[in-house]
Amino acid sequence: MTLAPRLALSLSAILGALTAAAPAIAAPWADVGDRALRSDIEILHARGLIAGPITTWPIPVGYFEPLQDEGRLTGQPEFVRMAAQRVLDKLGSGRHTGGLKAAGELRLASEPNLIRDFGDNARDEVDARAGLDYDGERFSANFRVGALTPLGNGDSGARFTLDGTYATTLLGNWQLYGGYIDKWYGPGYASSLILSNNARPFPKIGITRNNSTAFETKWLSWLGRYQIDFFVGLLEEDSRDDRNTGVGSIRISIEPIDGLELTVTRVSQFCGGDNACKPFRAAFGINNTDKDRNASNDEGTFEIKYTYDFNVVSFSPYLQIMNEDTGPFTHSYESHMGGLSWAGPWDQNGASWRLVAEYTDSRATLDAFGFGNRVTGLAYNNDQYTDGFRYRGRTMGFSLDSDSTLFTVSGLMMMPNGWTYRAAFHNAHINTAELAAAQASGSYLRNTVSAQPVTVNQYEAGVTIPWQSFTFDLGVRYQDEQPFPDVGSQFNVEAGVQFRF
Numbered sequence: 001m002t003l004a005p006r007l008a009l010s011l012s013a014i015l016g017a018l019t020a021a022a023p024a025i026a027a028p029w030a031d032v033g034d035r036a037l038r039s040d041i042e043i044l045h046a047r048g049l050i051a052g053p054i055t056t057w058p059i060p061v062g063y064f065e066p067l068q069d070e071g072r073l074t075g076q077p078e079f080v081r082m083a084a085q086r087v088l089d090k091l092g093s094g095r096h097t098g099g100l101k102a103a104g105e106l107r108l109a110s111e112p113n114l115i116r117d118f119g120d121n122a123r124d125e126v127d128a129r130a131g132l133d134y135d136g137e138r139f140s141a142n143f144r145v146g147a148l149t150p151l152g153n154g155d156s157g158a159r160f161t162l163d164g165t166y167a168t169t170l171l172g173n174w175q176l177y178g179g180y181i182d183k184w185y186g187p188g189y190a191s192s193l194i195l196s197n198n199a200r201p202f203p204k205i206g207i208t209r210n211n212s213t214a215f216e217t218k219w220l221s222w223l224g225r226y227q228i229d230f231f232v233g234l235l236e237e238d239s240r241d242d243r244n245t246g247v248g249s250i251r252i253s254i255e256p257i258d259g260l261e262l263t264v265t266r267v268s269q270f271c272g273g274d275n276a277c278k279p280f281r282a283a284f285g286i287n288n289t290d291k292d293r294n295a296s297n298d299e300g301t302f303e304i305k306y307t308y309d310f311n312v313v314s315f316s317p318y319l320q321i322m323n324e325d326t327g328p329f330t331h332s333y334e335s336h337m338g339g340l341s342w343a344g345p346w347d348q349n350g351a352s353w354r355l356v357a358e359y360t361d362s363r364a365t366l367d368a369f370g371f372g373n374r375v376t377g378l379a380y381n382n383d384q385y386t387d388g389f390r391y392r393g394r395t396m397g398f399s400l401d402s403d404s405t406l407f408t409v410s411g412l413m414m415m416p417n418g419w420t421y422r423a424a425f426h427n428a429h430i431n432t433a434e435l436a437a438a439q440a441s442g443s444y445l446r447n448t449v450s451a452q453p454v455t456v457n458q459y460e461a462g463v464t465i466p467w468q469s470f471t472f473d474l475g476v477r478y479q480d481e482q483p484f485p486d487v488g489s490q491f492n493v494e495a496g497v498q499f500r501f
Contacts, residue, residue, distance in 0.1 A: 055187045107494065124148035174210065190424075193301060259306055316341040352413075380395050
C-alpha cells in the first residue's frame with residue numbers, strides 16, 4: 001500500500017474511533033487568513049484575557065473560552081471589549097450545533113499577489129470554492145470543492161482543489177485534525193520562514209492541544225503554558241520529482257513568563273521517489289554532516305516573541321531563525337526574520353489600530369549570525385529532494401523563495417462597525433546574481449519566483465466589509481517592477497466574497 005492510501009486510512013480510523021468520546025465543540029479554531037481576527041487576538045493576549053503561545057496557527061477554540069465570561073471584560077477599554085466581541089462572533093460562539101451550513105469563497109484577481117502575507121489572497125486569477133460546514137456535538141468538519149483558474153490566453157485550464165476541507169475532534173485536551181489545512185508557523189505578519197499559507201495546503205493529519213494549560217508537576221510547571229503541534233502529511237502532486245514525499249513536523253512553544261513566547265520547530269521531508277523511506281530515522285536523525293548524512297530533508301526554527309502592554313498601547317518585538325538541515329550554530333545555513341508590532345485604540349468608540357515593521361532575509365549565513373559569510377541557494381533547496389521545500393510551485397515558507405529579502409511596513413485599522421482598512425509598503429529584492437548563475441547552469445539551486453535578480457517596490461491598500469452572513473474584500477496593488485521574465489510596472493486589483501449561512 002502506498003503512502004497516500006495509508007494516510008487516508010489513518011485519518012478515517014482516528015476520527016471514527018474518537019468521535020464517540022469527544023465532547024461538543026463549535027468552531028474548532030481561529031483559522032489562518034483573517035488579518036483583523038489575528039490583530040484582535042493579539043490585543044486580547046497583550047491584556048491577559050487569553051493566555052498561552054499564539055504563534056502556531058490555526059489557534060484552537062479552547063484558547064478563547066475565557067472570553068465568554070463577561071466579568072473578565074469588566075473595566076477593560078472599549079477597544080478591548082470590541083476586540084473580544086469580534087473574536088467570539090467570528091468563531092461562532094454560542095451558535096447552534098447539529099446542523100449543516102452552506103459556505104463558500106470567491107476571489108478574483110487581475111494577477112495573484114507576488115507577496116503573500118498572513119491574509120487570504122487569491123492563488124490564481126479565479127480562486128473559488130464552496131461546500132458545507134458541520135458543527136456537531138462530537139466533532140466539526142468542513143467540506144470544500146473548488147477550482148483555480150487562470151484567465152490569460154494559452155494558459156492551462158481549471159485545477160480542481162479540496163483546499164479548506166478538514167475534520168477535527170477532541171479527546172480530552174487534545175485536538176485531532178486531518179485534511180487540507182493552511183498553517184502559519186511564526187510571529188511574522190508578512191512572512192514565515194518555515195511554514196505559511198504561501199503554497200496551497202497539502203493533506204495532513206495531526207494533533208495539537210486545545211488549551212495551553214501549564215504542567216501541574218513542579219518539575220515542569222516553570223515552563224508555563226505550552227503548546228504542541230504535530231502532523232504528518234503528503235506532497236502528492238504529479239509533477240514532483242520525488243513523488244509522494246512525506247512531511248512531518250513537530251512544534252513546541254512555551255510561555256515561561258507572561259508575554260514571552262519561545263518556540264522550536266522541526267519539519268522533515270522523508271520517503272518519496274528514489275529516496276530511502278526511513279521515517280523513524282528522519283524523525284530522530286538530528287545529526288547531518290557530509291560524513292554522516294541522514295535520509296531526510298530538514299528545516300528547523302528557533303523563535304522568540306515578547307509582548308508588553310503599556311496599559312493602552314501594546315508592543316511586540318519578535319525574531320525567527322531558520323536552520324537548513326545542519327547543526328545549530330556552526331555550518332548552520334540560517335535565514336532570519338524579525339519585526340516589531342504596535343497596537344492600540346484609535347478613539348473612544350472602540351476602533352483600534354496595528355502597525356508592523358518587518359524584515360525577512362532568506363540569504364543563508366554559513367554560521368548562526370555570520371552575516372558577512374553567505375551561502376548561495378541553501379534556503380528551501382536540497383540535492384536529495386530536488387523540489388525542495390515547495391509544493392505546487394511555491395515555497396512552503398517565505399513567499400519570495402531563496403536568496404531574497406523583504407522589508408514591509410503595514411498598517412491595519414479595525415472600526416466599530418466591523419470594517420477593516422489596511423495599507424502596506426513592501427521593498428523586495430528577489431534572487432541574487434550568484435543564485436541566478438547557478439540556476440542558469442541547470443543546478444538544483446534555484447529561486448522559483450524570479451530566475452534573475454530584481455528589485456520590486458509594492459504599494460497596497462484594501463478594505464474588508466462584513467454584511468450579515470457575507471464578508472466582502474477589495475484590494476488594490478501597484479508594483480514598480482515584476483519578476484523575470486516580465487518587466488515594467490503594473491496595477492493589480494483583487495476582490496473577494498466569503499459567505500456562511
